[in-house]
Amino acid sequence: xxxxxxxxxxxxxxxxxxxxxxxxxxxxxxxxxxxxxxxxxxxxxxxx
Amino acid sequence: xxxxxxxxxxxxxxxxxxxxxxxxxxxxxxxxxxxxxxxxxxxxxxxxxxxxxxxxxxxxxxxxxxxxxxxxxxxxxxxxxxxxxxxxxxxxxxxxxxxxxxxxxxxxxxxxxxxxxxxxxxxxxxxxxxxxxxxxxxxxxxxxxxxxxxxxxxxxxxxxxxxxxxxxxxxxxxxxxxxxxxxxxxxxxxxxxxxxxxxxxxxxxxxxxxxxxxxxxxxxxxxxxxxxxxxxxxxxxxxxxxxxxxxxxxxxxxxxxxxxxxxxxxxxxxxxxxxxxxxxxxxxxxxxxxxxxxxxxxxxxxxxxxxxxxxxxxxxxxxxxxxxxxxxxxxxxxxxxxxxxxxxxxxxxxxxxxxxxxxxxxxxxxxxxxxxxxxxxxxxxxxxxxxxxxxxxxxxxxxxxxxxxxxxxxxxxxxxxxxxxxxxxxxxxxxxxxxxxxxxxxxxxxxxxxxxxxxxxxxxxxxxxxxxxxxxxxxxxxxxxxxxxxxxxxxxxxxxxxxxxxxxxxxxxxxxxxxxxxxxxxxxxxxxxxxxxxxxxxxxxxxxxxxxxxxxxxxxxxxxxxxxxxxxxxxxxxxxxxxxxxxxxxxxxxxxxxxxxxxxxxxxxxxxxxxxxxxxxxxxxxxxxxxxxxxxxxxxxxxxxxxxxxxxxxxxxxxxxxxxxxxxxxxxxxxxxxxxxxxxxxxxxxxxxxxxxxxxxxxxxxxxxxxxxxxxxxxxxxxxxxxxxxxxxxxxxxxxxxxxxxxxxxxxxxxxxxxxxxxxxxxxxxxxxxxxxxxxxxxxxxxxxxxxxxxxxxxxxxxxxxxx
Numbered sequence: 024x025x026x027x028x029x030x031x032x033x034x035x036x037x038x039x040x041x042x043x044x045x046x047x048x049x050x051x052x053x054x055x056x057x058x059x060x061x062x063x064x065x066x067x068x069x070x071x
Numbered sequence: 072x073x074x075x076x077x078x079x080x081x082x083x084x085x086x087x088x089x090x091x092x093x094x095x096x097x098x099x100x101x102x103x104x105x106x107x108x109x110x111x112x113x114x115x116x117x118x119x120x121x122x123x124x125x126x127x128x129x130x131x132x133x134x135x136x137x138x139x140x141x142x143x144x145x146x147x148x149x150x151x152x153x154x155x156x157x158x159x160x161x162x163x164x165x166x167x168x169x170x171x172x173x174x175x176x177x178x179x180x181x182x183x184x185x186x187x188x189x190x191x192x193x194x195x196x197x198x199x200x201x202x203x204x205x206x207x208x209x210x211x212x213x214x215x216x217x218x219x220x221x222x223x224x225x226x227x228x229x230x231x232x233x234x235x236x237x238x239x240x241x242x243x244x245x246x247x248x249x250x251x252x253x254x255x256x257x258x259x260x261x262x263x264x265x266x267x268x269x270x271x272x273x274x275x276x277x278x279x280x281x282x283x284x285x286x287x288x289x290x291x292x293x294x295x296x297x298x299x300x301x302x303x304x305x306x307x308x309x310x311x312x313x314x315x316x317x318x319x320x321x322x323x324x325x326x327x328x329x330x331x332x333x334x335x336x337x338x339x340x341x342x343x344x345x346x347x348x349x350x351x352x353x354x355x356x357x358x359x360x361x362x363x364x365x366x367x368x369x370x371x372x373x374x375x376x377x378x379x380x381x382x383x384x385x386x387x388x389x390x391x392x393x394x395x396x397x398x399x400x401x402x403x404x405x406x407x408x409x410x411x412x413x414x415x416x417x418x419x420x421x422x423x424x425x426x427x428x429x430x431x432x433x434x435x436x437x438x439x440x441x442x443x444x445x446x447x448x449x450x451x452x453x454x455x456x457x458x459x460x461x462x463x464x465x466x467x468x469x470x471x472x473x474x475x476x477x478x479x480x481x482x483x484x485x486x487x488x489x490x491x492x493x494x495x496x497x498x499x500x501x502x503x504x505x506x507x508x509x510x511x512x513x514x515x516x517x518x519x520x521x522x523x524x525x526x527x528x529x530x531x532x533x534x535x536x537x538x539x540x541x542x543x544x545x546x547x548x549x550x551x552x553x554x555x556x557x558x559x560x561x562x563x564x565x566x567x568x569x570x571x572x573x574x575x576x577x578x579x580x581x582x583x584x585x586x587x588x589x590x591x592x593x594x595x596x597x598x599x600x601x602x603x604x605x606x607x608x609x610x611x612x613x614x615x616x617x618x619x620x621x622x623x624x625x626x627x628x629x630x631x632x633x634x635x636x637x638x639x640x641x642x643x644x645x646x647x648x649x650x651x652x653x654x655x656x657x658x659x660x661x662x663x664x665x666x667x668x669x670x671x672x673x674x675x676x677x678x679x680x681x682x683x684x685x686x687x688x689x690x691x692x693x694x695x696x697x698x699x700x701x702x703x704x705x706x707x708x709x710x711x712x713x714x715x716x717x718x719x720x721x722x723x724x725x726x727x728x729x730x731x732x733x734x735x736x737x738x739x740x741x742x743x744x745x746x747x748x749x750x751x752x753x754x755x756x757x758x759x760x761x762x763x764x765x766x767x768x769x770x771x772x773x774x775x776x777x778x779x780x781x782x783x784x785x786x787x788x789x790x791x792x793x794x795x796x797x798x799x800x801x802x803x804x805x806x807x808x809x810x811x812x813x814x815x816x817x818x819x820x821x822x823x824x825x826x827x828x829x830x831x832x833x834x835x836x837x838x839x840x841x842x843x844x845x846x847x848x849x850x851x852x853x854x855x856x857x858x859x860x861x862x863x864x865x866x867x868x869x870x871x872x873x874x875x
Contacts, residue, residue, distance in 0.1 A: 038560040044553020049154040056375035
């Protein structure tokens with residue numbers, strides 16, 4: 024019983040710590056990808 | 072260099088007679104670059120959304136059943152978190168073009184874990200079909216029952232469809248849905264056996280129609296919320312507002328003393344019960360190889376489009392449904408067809424609500440039945456991938472004798488999907504329970520592998536999941552670690568709270584893991600023998616890209632396809648019509664790569680199947696019987712016609728010869744090859760395409776622009792016009808070609824203004840005047856649909872150097 028409760032609390036901590044970090048991932052990647060979406064393609068450099 | 076003769080038979084991987092290897096081995100060129108056609112990020116996003124978007128039709132209903140009225144917040148949370156999961160896939164795709172779970176986990180954690188993760192992924196893919204089919208069935212059955220009720224209320228229903236209590240006849244939701252799912256799955260099984268044409272255009276069209284529905288749904292839904300008395304946001308996602316069903320407690324039902332202590336743990340449980348809303352992410356890795364340049368940029372664009380769309384669609388629809396549909400109706404009437412319920416609770420006349428519901432059901436049918444096909448193609452692709460890797464025996468790779476598809480793998484997937492439909496008896500909730508197992512564990516394995524690869528992988532990496540904190544030489548992947556922690560903790564919680572998923576998923580994954588392991592061991596011995604024989608008999612030469620120079624053939628050669636060792640009639644026809652003193656003959660076999668295959672295959676990645684060995688051995692045997700030389704070429708490709716067009720262009724051949732297909736006509740073969748030729752970049756050259764049937768009759772098609780074949784009447788007409796026009800003193804220097812140029816320019820201008828009228832006139836003209844032919848995008852392929860007599864002479868000799 025004690026072990027089960029400990030495991031539950033441990034998983035809670037891991038989950039919420041991960042969720043906080045994932046929020047940062049979402050914010051940064053959303054901005055980055057949004058810039059990519061509306062950005063223009065670079066023209067290929069002329070050969071030779 | 073060429074296969075002039077053969078010293079003796081070689082032994083197949085099975086027990087066959089073996090002769091000593093010849094001293095002059097035949098050169099067999101194996102291309103490493105896979106011949107692919109590329110698509111825009113919009114099309115890539117549409118393909119992924121066909122899979123991901125389909126979950127909007129059932130994920131919300133299932134989550135509400137499991138965790139209660141706060142479910143829409145968890146669905147929204149999952150859709151936001153899917154941005155982060157997508158970031159992990161983008162990083163893996165920036166490292167490996169074929170960055171599916173199997174490849175990534177194999178690279179990071181080895182073959183054992185890769186087999187385990189691919190078993191979980193197979194569970195995900197296999198269940199995508201039944202859950203989509205059953206869900207579509209639920210929407211259709213729900214609509215039919217609703218129409219029966221409305222008809223009965225309006226006294227339109229015949230007495231035969233009313234029971235003794237004057238209630239309208241109602242179809243059993245689950246059983247009818249299961250029958251529907253079985254029928255659609257059978258349809259797609261047959262399409263896949265025949266070799267369905269994968270079309271990003273079709274996916275794009277479905278998503279366009281879906282977008283129309285989503286826009287109406289969001290605007291009308293928001294308007295309805297504003298004018299519906301009592302409409303309010305669902306209760307906040309805190310432990311006090313969670314009410315788990317008995318099923319949602321899973322194994323925790325056996326420990327009632329733990330339930331009052333759940334607290335924040337309940338949030339994890341609710342999150343885990345909503346995870347299937349983001350099923351379909353793996354498809355992003357599958358389509359990655361086909362995304363056009365600049366690949367990473369376009370991949371990220373596709374990823375953000377997918378993320379925003381699915382957030383708005385899945386999250387928005389679930390939220391609106393919970394605000395408009397009364398809780399009792401959600402729990403007992405619309406739990407399996409939530410968006411249909413949303414349509415019925417909009418503000419407005421009943422007629423328009425029913426019309427919109429019919430539209431919702433139509434869109435649901437399109438996207439969900441598309442998901443059945445995607446699941447079949449996806450699971451077949453994953454099994455093909457492991458088969459190519461030697462993890463499944465060659466028995467699975469054997470092509471269908473008529474259609475050339477990997478029918479045994481398709482059959483296996485079909486049987487598993489039908490068994491799942493029968494076992495579920497059309498219950499979406501049960502299917503959703505089980506489905507989540509594959510989804511969460513394949514994501515977890517993938518993120519764990521990516522975490523390990525941060526230290527283990529030293530190759531090129533185009534992008535990293537942010538943020539990363541650097542301390543000296545040590546980099547801490549904070550973002551990646553965070554995503555892994557959420558996925559791993561959710562996966563572990565699901566093990567205890569989703570009993571159906573845990574039992575069925577573990578059994579399924581264990582069964583597949585055992586099959587993979589046993590099969591791989593048997594294969595290792597067999598492939599070692601095959602590889603040894605191939606090296607003995609053929610001089611294997613791996614080349615990144617194949618060119619005429621590297622293949623050491625002269626310009627203007629003949630390329631002949633061969634995919635069936637028992638029917639080499641195209642090769643026989645070619646050799647009987649070609650002087651190999653003047654023209655080189657190249658026998659080409661296209662190795663079809665499954666969905667999500669790579670862009671590049673190194674020599675160690677390419678293991679020869681027994682089937683391929685037999686094809687090339689037979690080609691040499693036939694060439695030997697004609698006393699002529701042939702070159703051999705193996706090209707891995709995602710599309711057979713793209714491979715032929717690219718191969719013909721690279722090798723600068725004048726003719727491509729193919730046996731007639733058993734599934735499509737010669738004209739269709741030429742049409743598809745023409746389309747593939749159109750997609751080739753410049754410079755490219757024209758060639759003749761001969762389609763030979765088993766009796767030796769051939770049809771020839773000209774691929775690429777060419778001078779049309781004018782009839783004597785046409786020439787007469789031009790000449791008469793020239794004579795008449797030249798009478799004018801100002802037209803003394805008029806040429807016949809001027810008349811044709813003028814007529815064509817005039818037609819082109821008219822076509823730009825009156826397209827439909829011109830096409831109608833042309834259709835009428837062709838219907839009355841001209842026998843059927845083949846056209847390609849307005850460009851005449853001018854088939855001279857000839858009998859064998861017409862092409863019985865030599866194949867055209869090398870063209871002048873203007874083509875080179």
